[in-house]
Amino acid sequence: MHYRRISADCHLDLPWLPPELFVENAPRELKDRMPYVEDGPEGPKWTTKKGVQMGIPGAVGSVGAPFVPGQNYRVDKMAETGLYEAGKRGERRPGDPHLRIKEMEKDGVDAEIIFGILGVVSRLEDHEAASECLRIYNDYLKWFCSHYP
Numbered sequence: 001m002h003y004r005r006i007s008a009d010c011h012l013d014l015p016w017l018p019p020e021l022f023v024e025n026a027p028r029e030l031k032d033r034m035p036y037v038e039d040g041p042e043g044p045k046w047t048t049k050k051g052v053q054m055g056i057p058g059a060v061g062s063v064g065a066p067f068v069p070g071q072n073y074r075v076d077k078m079a080e081t082g083l084y085e086a087g088k089r090g091e092r093r094p095g096d097p098h099l100r101i102k103e104m105e106k107d108g109v110d111a112e113i114i115f116g117i118l119g120v121v122s123r124l125e126d127h128e129a130a131s132e133c134l135r136i137y138n139d140y141l142k143w144f145c146s147h148y149p
Helices: 021-025 028-033 073-080 083-088 097-107 118-124 127-146
Strands: 006-011 036-040 043-047 111-115
Touching (some): 028 127, 118 127
């Protein structure tokens, strides 16, 4: 295939992954050490049993920060597409291969280099759980990329 445009700085960060991904795919002995989404007074959030806060599902950047208009031009442009409003409703456009390919087509992007979740695993401060998270993420990415190789 002849590529016209390759994006070399794409991300599939924690806020856009399926909420049950890590707990459902970890071995029994590690399930309690995996990131998961729980409902809180201000809505759902990624967290761990140790209380490590990892952000809001469907939010801004790898840390899952709330969208604040006017703070970042690029983030404002993404918000104009409805990305963060869709994220609040549980629609994970960056994390759904069929929705992501539509976004790529809109942007004129033929291929992407996707960066992962290193920030997440460093916050776990648990080497074994971090390694398992990376294995689960890589398996997910293999599935994700298989739809549009």
